Amino acid sequence: MSSRGPETGPEGAMDLDSLAEIKLRIAASPHLRSPHSTPRIMWNVVGSLVPILAVATYYFGPSALLVVAAATVGSVLTERLFGRKGSTADGSAVITGLLLGLILPPGFPLWMAFLGGVFGVGFGKVIFGGLGQNVFNPALLGRAFLQAAFPIAITTWPVQPASWWSLRGDNFALPLMSPNAPDVATGATPLGLMKFEGLSTNTLDLMMGTTGGSIGETAGLLILLCGGYLALRKYLDWRIPLSIFLTVFVFSGVLYLIGPDRFPNPLFMLFSGGLMLGAMYMATDMVTSPVTAAGSWIFGIGIGLLVVFIRVWGGLPEGVMYAILFMNALVPFINRVTQPRVFGQPRRKPKGAEA
Amino acid sequence: MLGSSTFRHGVHPPETKHLTEKVPVRRMPFPEEIVLPLRQHAGRPARLLVKVGDHVERGDKVAEADGFVSVPIHASATGTVKDIRLCPHPDGSMAESVVIAVEKFSPQIPRPRIVPQWEGLSPQQVVEEVQKAGVVGLGGAAFPTHVKLLPPADIPVHTLIVNGAECEPYLTTDHRTMVEYPERVQFGIRIMMKALGVDKAVIGVEKNKPDAIARLRETLPDDIDVSVLPLTVKYPQGAEKMLIKVVTGREVPSGKLPMNVGVVVQNVGSIACIGEIFDTGYPLIERVVTVTGPGVRKPSNLLVPVGTRLRDVLEFCGGLTEDASQIVFGGPMMGAAQPDLDTPLIKGTTGVVVLTKKEARSVERYPCIHCGRCLEACPVFLNPSLLGTQAQAGRYEEMEAANLMDCMLCGCCSYVCPSHIPLSQMFALGKNMLRKRKAAA
Numbered sequence: 050m051s052s053r054g055p056e057t058g059p060e061g062a063m064d065l066d067s068l069a070e071i072k073l074r075i076a077a078s079p080h081l082r083s084p085h086s087t088p089r090i091m092w093n094v095v096g097s098l099v100p101i102l103a104v105a106t107y108y109f110g111p112s113a114l115l116v117v118a119a120a121t122v123g124s125v126l127t128e129r130l131f132g133r134k135g136s137t138a139d140g141s142a143v144i145t146g147l148l149l150g151l152i153l154p155p156g157f158p159l160w161m162a163f164l165g166g167v168f169g170v171g172f173g174k175v176i177f178g179g180l181g182q183n184v185f186n187p188a189l190l191g192r193a194f195l196q197a198a199f200p201i202a203i204t205t206w207p208v209q210p211a212s213w214w215s216l217r218g219d220n221f222a223l224p225l226m227s228p229n230a231p232d233v234a235t236g237a238t239p240l241g242l243m244k245f246e247g248l249s250t251n252t253l254d255l256m257m258g259t260t261g262g263s264i265g266e267t268a269g270l271l272i273l274l275c276g277g278y279l280a281l282r283k284y285l286d287w288r289i290p291l292s293i294f295l296t297v298f299v300f301s302g303v304l305y306l307i308g309p310d311r312f313p314n315p316l317f318m319l320f321s322g323g324l325m326l327g328a329m330y331m332a333t334d335m336v337t338s339p340v341t342a343a344g345s346w347i348f349g350i351g352i353g354l355l356v357v358f359i360r361v362w363g364g365l366p367e368g369v370m371y372a373i374l375f376m377n378a379l380v381p382f383i384n385r386v387t388q389p390r391v392f393g394q395p396r397r398k399p400k401g402a403e404a
Numbered sequence: 405m406l407g408s409s410t411f412r413h414g415v416h417p418p419e420t421k422h423l424t425e426k427v428p429v430r431r432m433p434f435p436e437e438i439v440l441p442l443r444q445h446a447g448r449p450a451r452l453l454v455k456v457g458d459h460v461e462r463g464d465k466v467a468e469a470d471g472f473v474s475v476p477i478h479a480s481a482t483g484t485v486k487d488i489r490l491c492p493h494p495d496g497s498m499a500e501s502v503v504i505a506v507e508k509f510s511p512q513i514p515r516p517r518i519v520p521q522w523e524g525l526s527p528q529q530v531v532e533e534v535q536k537a538g539v540v541g542l543g544g545a546a547f548p549t550h551v552k553l554l555p556p557a558d559i560p561v562h563t564l565i566v567n568g569a570e571c572e573p574y575l576t577t578d579h580r581t582m583v584e585y586p587e588r589v590q591f592g593i594r595i596m597m598k599a600l601g602v603d604k605a606v607i608g609v610e611k612n613k614p615d616a617i618a619r620l621r622e623t624l625p626d627d628i629d630v631s632v633l634p635l636t637v638k639y640p641q642g643a644e645k646m647l648i649k650v651v652t653g654r655e656v657p658s659g660k661l662p663m664n665v666g667v668v669v670q671n672v673g674s675i676a677c678i679g680e681i682f683d684t685g686y687p688l689i690e691r692v693v694t695v696t697g698p699g700v701r702k703p704s705n706l707l708v709p710v711g712t713r714l715r716d717v718l719e720f721c722g723g724l725t726e727d728a729s730q731i732v733f734g735g736p737m738m739g740a741a742q743p744d745l746d747t748p749l750i751k752g753t754t755g756v757v758v759l760t761k762k763e764a765r766s767v768e769r770y771p772c773i774h775c776g777r778c779l780e781a782c783p784v785f786l787n788p789s790l791l792g793t794q795a796q797a798g799r800y801e802e803m804e805a806a807n808l809m810d811c812m813l814c815g816c817c818s819y820v821c822p823s824h825i826p827l828s829q830m831f832a833l834g835k836n837m838l839r840k841r842k843a844a845a
Contacts, residue, residue, distance in 0.1 A: 073731055073743050073744075073745075074729045074741065074764055075743050076766075077826055078737060078739055078740065078813075079417075079736060079815030080730065080736040080737075080739070080757075081417050081418075081736045081763065082767060082818075083415070083819055083820050086822050086824065087822045089822070090773075090775070139770060180770070181770075181771035181774065182771065335773045335774050335776070336773050339776075340774050340776040340779055340789050341776065341779060342780070345776075388787055389779065391784060391785050392658070393645065393656050393657045
């Protein structure tokens with residue numbers, strides 16, 4: 050053994066010193082901690098969204114970046130102003146902003162996107178008591194607000210323009226003014242085409258993302274990859290997306306078998322609209338999804354069923370947002386009925402034993 | 405009957421046993437002073453037998469058992485009773501203790517003893533001998549061993565389970581005991597099987613101790629049914645209920661004892677200790693302790709006289725490193741941090757783990773994000789997330805309804821919590837509050 054400090058003399062003397070001067074730290078057990086932390090989870094989610102944002106920018110040009118930035122600034126600013134001190138560092142407000150931006154149309158006016166971010170974090174999270182306390186996914190709540198407030202702007206879908214650099218809409222519309230971009234051609238999303246004109250879209254296009262739609266929702270395969278990364282690192286509960294996918298696939302598959310001409314094919318259902326992003330990133334929001342494993346399955350199956358119901362029989366072309374928000378509201382009840390059986394207790398509690 | 409080699413849930417903290425797993429047990433020289441708290445076991449504290457100025461030989465009783473769930477305390481060194489006063493106890497309190505000034509130049513040889521002939525003894529007599537020797541569970545809980553050896557007549561016990569899992573990180577106490585004294589372990593098993601009247605014994609050892617498994621297998625007796633069961637390495641594999649689940653496939657019913665599923669579990673160190681009683685006649689006056697961790701200069705496995713103070717043990721192990729910041733008695737998952745270097749190592753002290761500023765650091769706490777990791781870690785399938793919310797609101801009755809009393813404070817939930825919420829600490833408090841309220845009612 051070598052002596053470690055130059056100021057200490059012979060080793061024996063130093064040993065005695067080390068015992069005489071030591072200040073011992075007291076803490077409750079366990080004294081070891083896994084390396085995971087809440088900010089680490091959150092920033093990993095943010096990191097996994099970067100490729101999705103990059104591809105969205107490739108498809109939708111600078112408009113994509115602008116809208117996402119506006120939503121993110123709105124949500125982070127709200128967290129900074131009204132949230133707990135220092136709570137922006139945990140990264141959750143950044144996730145809300147990014148996700149909100151990714152589920153808006155590329156030509157969306159920036160002030161509206163900003164407002165959505167403010168509403169999402171302000172009324173979706175801070176008002177409940179901040180991180181961990183909210184019932185609904187803040188990003189989806191922000192979008193629901195925008196959909197109610199600006200129904201036209203949020204359903205205006207640009208088609209690919211001639212130049213990558215051109216804006217995909219009137220991004221810089223002044224606050225409280227109607228967006229106006231006569232020179233931008235608009236078109237329908239694959240789901241709109243299916244709903245209102247009965248036209249299907251090539252599944253490969255849907256997977257790659259070369260279709261109209263919200264900024265970050267189109268590249269289905271990429272979202273699957275990024276979400277898969279999070280699932281592998283255990284930063285999201287794989288049961289939720291898997292149960293959503295299985296439910297949507299089986300339910301719409303059965304419908305498709307009954308009437309292939311009336312109902313869309315199951316792959317179309319999986320890769321169109323916001324299902325991929327919603328299932329991977331919104332439904333898996335830890336705060337607003339069940340804590341129990343059984344609850345996660347119920348939650349995912351519920352979302353899957355609702356998505357198909359709304360898309361096939363509802364008035365709207367897309368139902369992922371409402372499906373997730375509705376199931377968010379049920380999470381406390383799902384948690385209550387799926388409490389795990391405690392070790393050493395009988396499989397089924399006798400009736401009336403539940404407190 | 406044998407299921408899988410592990411239980412559901414649990415966690416995988418870094419094992420860090422390499423520091424001492426190959427280090428042979430050394431006997432520590434006698435310190436100048438020995439501190440023997442009268443309360444070193446679960447149950448009633450021992451009743452004092454000596455007074456200041458008395459001369460005691462190594463192995464003499466200084467306090468006797470007070471009732472059935474109690475054991476005597478023996479002097480672990482020859483010397484003079486210097487004082488009887490309150491001394492720091494490893495549980496954080498001050499406890500009445502006998503302080504013995506160890507006689508210099510004493511050969512420290514215990515008085516000649518009558519070694520009980522175990523073959524001729526009835527089970528009742530074996531139990532008496534075990535109690536007389538002051539044996540307690542050496543795995544940390546320090547429950548008097550003889551109590552477990554007398555199951556009520558109406559509860560049949562068919563299997564003795566020997567707990568050599570040692571799932572706590574860092575500790576190698578049981579590991580070295582199994583490697584170095586396998587014959588003593590086998591002898592102890594033989595006596596316990598006779599006392600219990602069972603015809604089957606299983607030694608559960610985690611697979612990260614292949615040398616211990618091999619040594620035990622080499623020494624297995626031919627005439628009785630004893631087997632070694634290698635276990636998956638996972639914390640808390642050594643928890644009684646988890647071990648029983650693995651060995652028998654059965655869950656101990658909530659609120660019941662292992663004997664309700666026909667088994668008795670004993671720590672391998674206690675068993676070796678029983679082997680020693682019927683071999684040399686010495687009571688429990690010394691034990692194997694792992695002194696380890698990145699904060700200690702010479703990590704060692706030591707044979708330490710019971711009552712040796714922490715300061716003397718650390719000095720013998722070369723002292724602390726400059727960045728040492730926390731000293732834990734027991735393993736880092738369930739052990740207690742010690743504030744005082746004058747605290748003695750007692751019968752239930754399995755190890756001394758010195759952590760540095762790198763491991764033992766304060767971490768920022770975040771709100772619960774309901775990620776569900778604690779539910780997937782809890783080996784008894786509680787909902788720590790819910791219990792934590794209730795604890796923060798002080799709603800202890802609701803915690804009881806949410807099965808708080810089934811919590812064994814293993815610390816898995818706190819270990820995995822990404823928001824660093826001190827869940828198991830809150831649960832320990834909640835359990836205490838509920839017990840106090842029950843006692844007051």
